[in-house]
Amino acid sequence: MTTDGNRTSVAVIGAGPAGLTAAYELVRRQVPVTVLEGDSMVGGISRTAEREGWRFDIGGHRFFTKVPEVEALWHEILPDEDFLLRPRMSRIFYDGKLYDYPLKAGNALGNLGPVEAVRCVASYLWARIRPPKNQDTLEGWIVARFGKRLYQHFFKTYNEKLWGVPVDQLPADFAAQRIKNLSLVGAVVNALTPKRNQKEITSLIEEFQYPKYGPGMMWETAARKVQERGGTVVMEEKVRTVHWEPGRGVTALTTVVTGGYGAGAGAPEASRSDIGAEKRYEADHVISSMPFSSLVNALDPKPPAEVLAAADALKYRDFLTVALVLPVEAGFPDNWIYIHSPDVQVGRIQNFGSWSPYLVKDGRTCLGLEFFVNVGDDTWNRSDEDLIAQGARELEQLGLAKASDVERGFVVRMPKAYPFYDAGYKENVEVIRRWIEENTPNLHPVGRNGMFRYNNQDHSMLTAMLTVQNIADGTHHDIWDVNVEEDYHEEVSSQRTDATADDHGSPRPTAA
Numbered sequence: 330m331t332t333d334g335n336r337t338s339v340a341v342i343g344a345g346p347a348g349l350t351a352a353y354e355l356v357r358r359q360v361p362v363t364v365l366e367g368d369s370m371v372g373g374i375s376r377t378a379e380r381e382g383w384r385f386d387i388g389g390h391r392f393f394t395k396v397p398e399v400e401a402l403w404h405e406i407l408p409d410e411d412f413l414l415r416p417r418m419s420r421i422f423y424d425g426k427l428y429d430y431p432l433k434a435g436n437a438l439g440n441l442g443p444v445e446a447v448r449c450v451a452s453y454l455w456a457r458i459r460p461p462k463n464q465d466t467l468e469g470w471i472v473a474r475f476g477k478r479l480y481q482h483f484f485k486t487y488n489e490k491l492w493g494v495p496v497d498q499l500p501a502d503f504a505a506q507r508i509k510n511l512s513l514v515g516a517v518v519n520a521l522t523p524k525r526n527q528k529e530i531t532s533l534i535e536e537f538q539y540p541k542y543g544p545g546m547m548w549e550t551a552a553r554k555v556q557e558r559g560g561t562v563v564m565e566e567k568v569r570t571v572h573w574e575p576g577r578g579v580t581a582l583t584t585v586v587t588g589g590y591g592a593g594a595g596a597p598e599a600s601r602s603d604i605g606a607e608k609r610y611e612a613d614h615v616i617s618s619m620p621f622s623s624l625v626n627a628l629d630p631k632p633p634a635e636v637l638a639a640a641d642a643l644k645y646r647d648f649l650t651v652a653l654v655l656p657v658e659a660g661f662p663d664n665w666i667y668i669h670s671p672d673v674q675v676g677r678i679q680n681f682g683s684w685s686p687y688l689v690k691d692g693r694t695c696l697g698l699e700f701f702v703n704v705g706d707d708t709w710n711r712s713d714e715d716l717i718a719q720g721a722r723e724l725e726q727l728g729l730a731k732a733s734d735v736e737r738g739f740v741v742r743m744p745k746a747y748p749f750y751d752a753g754y755k756e757n758v759e760v761i762r763r764w765i766e767e768n769t770p771n772l773h774p775v776g777r778n779g780m781f782r783y784n785n786q787d788h789s790m791l792t793a794m795l796t797v798q799n800i801a802d803g804t805h806h807d808i809w810d811v812n813v814e815e816d817y818h819e820e821v822s823s824q825r826t827d828a829t830a831d832d833h834g835s836p837r838p839t840a841a
């Protein structure tokens with residue numbers, strides 16, 4: 330297997346966590362690899378943006394995992410001294426008060442006041458006696474576990490902001506992994522049970538690892554190491570065409586030089602002078618983390634109409650961050666807070682100063698106001714200046730800071746931040762997957778957008794690691810089986826035994 334000019338053994342589309350993990354694992358095995366990235370930055374949605382020395386996440390990316398191989402790879406890429414262990418704190422800002430999130434019974438009921446607390450307990454008990462018949466919707470799933478009133482207070486408006494549709498139109502598919510159950514009954518039982526008989530739940534959420542200069546540090550280092558070890562990382566080239574032949578599968582890729590996507594004022598300058606030029610890469614295998622639907626549309630010749638229709642039916646939720654620089658006193662101890670109020674558009678606010686002191690400077694902090702949007706809607710199209718002014722106004726409206734305290738602002742737009750799970754997405758993914766397996770078995774989708782799976786970066790990385798084993802080591806892992814368990818992501822549950830405890834007294838992570 331040799332790389333000869335634009336001929337490579339494996340072409341990897343995308344330099345996010347999945348693509349760079351694949352490349353890293355390939356160079357470890359001395360397999361020639363070329364990574365093709367359309368943007369000027371690596372990291373995908375796990376990048377760290379930098380504007381005038383302010384570094385911030387697109388969202389906020391904690392490093393926690395139940396997968397030991399992923400944990401090991403993080404620490405192989407970055408030395409231990411580059412990791413911080415950060416306390417996690419997140420609350421909901423609701424009706425002028427802050428509530429712990431994940432919800433804690435005492436805190437939520439205490440804050441709501443005695444009358445509303447009684448109503449919430451009654452509706453919680455009612456949901457236990459008469460659970461909703463349809464728990465396949467997100468609304469039914471949450472009401473069954475929290476009761477209608479807590480659902481209305483703490484879930485309905487936020488999910489409508491986040492996903493942009495009524496909650497009864499959303500399937501419950503991601504809920505078990507991402508929404509921590511509230512057990513009023515469990516809390517009482519635990520209080521009455523001797524400790525030795527209790528099931529130990531180790532929370533992964535009270536602290537998390539974080540590279541001191543943000544997640545981008547991980548992926549910038551991974552890209553550098555891939556190149557030092559003989560791999561090629563091509564920036565600012567977007568894959569336009571995926572060439573395939575019946576009976577042979579994928580044979581080559583055509584890219585177009587983009588000069589980067591220039592996401593917002595202060596974004597990195599294009600490094601290429603040949604913008605618009607086309608390049609061709611021949612490859613034996615293609616590992617693709619480009620959006621699943623875009624991959625289908627890039628295939629040449631076109632796949633059958635039902636496959637194209639399935640791809641067109643897959644929708645995404647897009648996202649933009651308005652990063653505002655304020656005096657440090659305007660910050661809060663939380664890493665982020667959820668904003669439910671329908672009176673403002675902002676959905677979540679990160680305080681990057683609480684993530685890492687290395688992200689902020691000069692006695693100031695940087696707040697990341699997150700707006701969940703669709704590409705091309707009014708908010709997406711608004712100018713950066715308007716969005717910064719709106720962010721400052723909404724901070725004041727919420728009573729979190731004075732608009733006049735905002736000293737500087739930056740906007741980063743991130744298309745396709747979340748795969749949007751609607752009633753038909755599973756079947757559509759299945760149609761595409763089957764067609765690829767039958768017609769282009771050397772084309773390997775990986776990662777969150779690559780597989781249209783609402784995965785965090787650890788599971789995205791795992792799909793890439795297993796794919797490389799399939800290509801280079803002859804294994805037969807089914808990467809579609811990664812992260813299908815209905816387990817809450819942020820807890821490791823085990824029976825209390827000292828033999829499984831590590832030096833800090835917590836159980837070792839178990840395989841996901």
Ligand SMILES: O=c1ccn([C@@H]2O[C@H](COP(=O)(O)OP(=O)(O)O[C@H]3O[C@@H]([C@H](O)CO)[C@H](O)[C@H]3O)[C@@H](O)[C@H]2O)c(=O)[nH]1
Pocket residue numbers: 388389390391421430483484485487488491507508665667785
């Ligand atoms: O008030 C709330 C808050 C959340 N939900 C529901 O929970 C789901 C998951 O929320 P979250 O973990 O914030 O979502 P996300 O997928 O964006 O997670 C990434 O963000 C970070 C971190 O949580 C914030 O930076 C995390 O490391 C990543 O996994 C959400 O979809 C809601 O359905 C709610 O109902 N009410």
